[in-house]
Structure formats: structure tokens, C-alpha cells
Amino acid sequence: MQDIITLEVLSAVSENGFSLDELVFQTRELYEKEGLAGFVGLILRLTDERICIGMVQGKLNHDRPTCCSEPRYEYQGLLDRRFRTSVGEVMMKWRRLRCRNCGRTTIPLREFLGLERYQSKTSELEKIVAEVVSEQSYRRGSNHLDIIGDIPVPKSTAHRWVAQSDCDKIDTGQETFDLLVADATGYKRRPVKEAGVNNRGELRVALGVDKTGRIVPLGAFSGKSWDQIAAAVQGERSDEKPVADMLVSDGERGIAQSLARLCTGHQRCHWHVTRDLNYTMWQDKAGKLERKQTQKKLTAIIGIELPEEDFEKVDDADKTALTEAATQAESDVGKLIKQLVHKGYGVAADYLIRASRNLFSYVYRWLATGIVGPRASSLIERMMRELARRLKRMAFGWSEEGAAKMARIIIKRFTSAGEWERYWKQRLRIQGNVILVLRSITATDLQPLGR
Numbered sequence: 533m534q535d536i537i538t539l540e541v542l543s544a545v546s547e548n549g550f551s552l553d554e555l556v557f558q559t560r561e562l563y564e565k566e567g568l569a570g571f572v573g574l575i576l577r578l579t580d581e582r583i584c585i586g587m588v589q590g591k592l593n594h595d596r597p598t599c600c601s602e603p604r605y606e607y608q609g610l611l612d613r614r615f616r617t618s619v620g621e622v623m624m625k626w627r628r629l630r631c632r633n634c635g636r637t638t639i640p641l642r643e644f645l646g647l648e649r650y651q652s653k654t655s656e657l658e659k660i661v662a663e664v665v666s667e668q669s670y671r672r673g674s675n676h677l678d679i680i681g682d683i684p685v686p687k688s689t690a691h692r693w694v695a696q697s698d699c700d701k702i703d704t705g706q707e708t709f710d711l712l713v714a715d716a717t718g719y720k721r722r723p724v725k726e727a728g729v730n731n732r733g734e735l736r737v738a739l740g741v742d743k744t745g746r747i748v749p750l751g752a753f754s755g756k757s758w759d760q761i762a763a764a765v766q767g768e769r770s771d772e773k774p775v776a777d778m779l780v781s782d783g784e785r786g787i788a789q790s791l792a793r794l795c796t797g798h799q800r801c802h803w804h805v806t807r808d809l810n811y812t813m814w815q816d817k818a819g820k821l822e823r824k825q826t827q828k829k830l831t832a833i834i835g836i837e838l839p840e841e842d843f844e845k846v847d848d849a850d851k852t853a854l855t856e857a858a859t860q861a862e863s864d865v866g867k868l869i870k871q872l873v874h875k876g877y878g879v880a881a882d883y884l885i886r887a888s889r890n891l892f893s894y895v896y897r898w899l900a901t902g903i904v905g906p907r908a909s910s911l912i913e914r915m916m917r918e919l920a921r922r923l924k925r926m927a928f929g930w931s932e933e934g935a936a937k938m939a940r941i942i943i944k945r946f947t948s949a950g951e952w953e954r955y956w957k958q959r960l961r962i963q964g965n966v967i968l969v970l971r972s973i974t975a976t977d978l979q980p981l982g983r
């Protein structure tokens with residue numbers, strides 16, 4: 533069904549002619565007074581009128597449910613409504629009708645537009661606000677909104693909107709992945725003295741990567757243990773079904789223990805292992821030079837490159853050589869651990885013993901399946917750096933939930949899977965049901981002049 537509502541622009545123009553300049557000035561004045569919001573409001577008023585007149589006259593719109601079997605509507609009153617939108621504040625009045633048969637009241641336009649009961653803003657504005665505040669501080673964000681729309685959205689309002697929005701929701705679904713990647717980054721959280729909560733918060737992020745390299749956000753958390761995170765990532769999946777073939781992580785801070793059970797295999801991130809070796813040796817009070825030298829040694833041992841050719845094209849002798857290289861590297865790591873123990877570097881030795889279990893999973897996996905996997909979690913490190921940078925710039929003193937929420941928005945926006953746009957597509961319901969054109973209607977007797 534299609535309804536055409538026509539707007540009339542009242543233009544009183546002099547017979548004596550007018551200048552193009554005056555026309556432009558007057559158009560500008562009308563636009564500045566009414567704006568785009570005035571235009572939207574006008575169309576809403578006309579739509580309301582048309583729907584309500586139809587209902588009062590008993591012409592029912594049959595694809596909508598009615599209040600009772602024999603509704604007879606009467607006009608009950610006009611209600612003021614204001615909506616914040618990206619084109620400014622739309623002000624209008626809409627009608628309330630009452631059914632004389634069953635006594636129920638209804639606001640036809642609200643139902644027609646599919647608005648929530650107390651909705652006071654458009655979803656398109658909410659999207660803009662969420663995007664602006666996830667890039668900048670709320671303070672700068674709300675200044676920015678002054679420019680985008682004709683209506684200022686104060687910092688506190690922007691904050692509340694994002695807090696109430698469910699645009700950050702991540703549905704981990706049932707999909708299984710090639711890789712599960714997890715990492716953490718620190719941020720300044722709002723301390724709570726009474727609860728003994730300091731200002732050092734940690735954001736934890738989990739992503740899935742499929743065989744084509746598509747990155748899917750699985751969650752961002754603050755104040756949650758890796759066990760709780762593992763349960764959230766597993767979601768509805770059954771225990772028997774692994775979330776991913778391989779976990780790639782730095783393995784510390786409990787990631788390995790909790791998340792490895794969701795995956796068939798586990799690859800320790802080489803970049804993290806060498807970095808943390810430096811840190812653990814520092815804890816053991818080793819000198820800087822020695823730390824650097826040991827890091828270099830470890831890098832040289834573990835850096836086994838996979839062949840560049842396709843698995844099938846690599847001959848068996850090379851595969852055997854690769855197996856031997858991995859075995860040799862494992863034994864070399866063992867020797868390095870013994871040296872650390874010998875020198876009394878207990879923290880570093882313990883660390884490397886734990887890490888050594890999953891250093892060469894990428895090699896063995898390739899040998900068994902031909903699938904090339906990463907030996908460093910570099911893909912999530914870029915994301916974590918981006919996250920840390922944004923959170924630092926946005927503000928300090930986040931609540932745990934606020935920071936996690938913002939992180940979810942950021943990872944939804946910056947992973948390749950299009951989660952963010954998909955969510956808004958559902959919310960915005962842009963279906964091509966509104967067509968607006970500017971067209972003049974010429975008097976019938978002038979039509980022979982041709983158009």
C-alpha cells in the first residue's frame with residue numbers, strides 16, 4: 533500500500549517580479565527558522581492526520597491489529613512530542629484516539645512509526661553519538677555533536693545514551709573458528725575505596741579468526757576472570773565442540789589455563805614469550821645486557837619458519853627436516869632453561885618451562901594438517917594498541933562496565949566482520965518506504981504548454 537501525502541509550500545510572490553536574490557534570502561530565512569527538523573515535523577503531522585482521520589471514519593488499515601472486533605474511534609486529544617534527531621529537535625503533536633466500543637486508547641502515529649513508549653530520540657542519532665564517543669572523549673564528543681546536528685547533545689546525555697544502549701552486545705553465536713586470540717591491556721579505572729578497588733583496570737578481549745582471515749569479536753571484559761570469560765566465549769556451544777582449532781595467546785595471566793580448553797591446540801605467542809622473558813629475568817635481578825642476550829638466544833631458537841610452498845609440494849625429506857628442527861629447538865629451549873636455573877633465575881626459568889609446552893604447536897599443526905597458523909598474536913596486538921590508545925584519549929576513571937562497553941563498541945566497529953553496521957541496519961529499518969521528491973504541480977489548464 534502506498535500513501536501519498538503532499539506538502540504545500542505557500543509562496544506569495546508579486547506580479548511585479550522579484551529578484552533571484554530576494555528569493556534566495558527568503559528561502560534561507562524559512563530554512564533557518566524551520567530547518568530540516570521543521571520539515572520532518574511537518575511530514576509527521578500530516579501522516580498523523582491522515583491515519584487518524586481514516587481511523588475515525590472507520591476506514592481501517594487491515595494489516596494492523598485492532599483493539600477489539602468492532603472498533604469505533606473518537607478523537608481524544610493532542611499530545612506534544614519532541615524527538616532529538618541528527619537534523620535537530622523535531623517538535624510535533626500527535627493524536628490520541630479512544631475506542632468507544634472497548635474503551636482502549638491508542639496513539640496511532642507511534643504505532644505506525646514503531647516507536648518505543650518513551651522514545652525521545654532517533655536511533656540514527658544514537659548511532660552517531662556512539663561512534664563519536666568511541667573515538668573521542670565524551671567532552672570532545674559532545675562538542676563534535678554540536679557540529680553534526682543542529683542540536684547539542686551534552687556530555688552527560690551522550691554518556692547516558694551509550695550506557696543504556698545495547699549496541700555493544702556481542703552474540704558469540706555457534707560459529708567455530710580457525711583461531712581464538714585473546715589479550716589484555718591496562719587502563720585507568722575509577723577507584724572504589726570502600727571496595728578496595730584501585731585505579732588499575734584491565735580490559736580483556738577475545739576474537740575469533742576464521743580460515744579466510746575474517747576477524748569476529750567474541751567479547752571485551754573488565755573485572756572478569758579468564759574462567760568467566762571462557763564461559764562467555766563458549767556461550768551456547770556444546771562442551772564437545774571446540775570454539776577454535778588453535779588458541780594464540782601470551783599464555784600468562786590465566787589466559788592459557790582458561791581458554792586453552794576451548795581449543796584443540798595452543799600456540800604461545802613468540803613475541804610475548806621473548807618480551808616476558810626480559811621481564812621475568814628483570815624480576816630475577818639479571819643485568820640488562822644479559823637479559824638482551826638471552827632474549828636474542830631465545831628468538832633465534834624458536835623462530836622456525838614454515839615452508840612457503842603449499843603443503844603438498846613440500847617433499848617428505850623437508851618435512852622430516854622440519855620435524856627434526858622442532859625437536860632440536862625444544863631441546864635447545866630445555867638447555868636455556870637449565871642455564872637460567874643454574875644462574876639462579878628462578879622466575880624466568882619457571883616462566884619458560886610453562887611457555888615451552890606450546891611454543892611449536894604451529895609447526896606440528898602444519899606437519900599434521902598443512903594449515904599455516906601464526907606464531908605471534910600480532911593481529912590482536914594491533915587491536916589492543918588501538919584500544920589502549922582510544923581509552924587513554926577518551927578519559928580516565930572509567931567504571932568497569934563503562935570501559936568494557938566502550939571496548940565492545942570499538943572492537944565491533946574495527947573488526948572486519950561488519951557486526952556494527954549489521955546491528956544498526958536492524959535498528960534503523962531503512963527499507964525504502966519513504967520517497968521524498970520536490971516537484972511542482974501545474975494547473976490543469978496550463979498542461980498543454982507541455983512539461
Ligand SMILES: [Zn+2]
Binds near residue numbers: 633635
Ligand atoms: Zn476497541
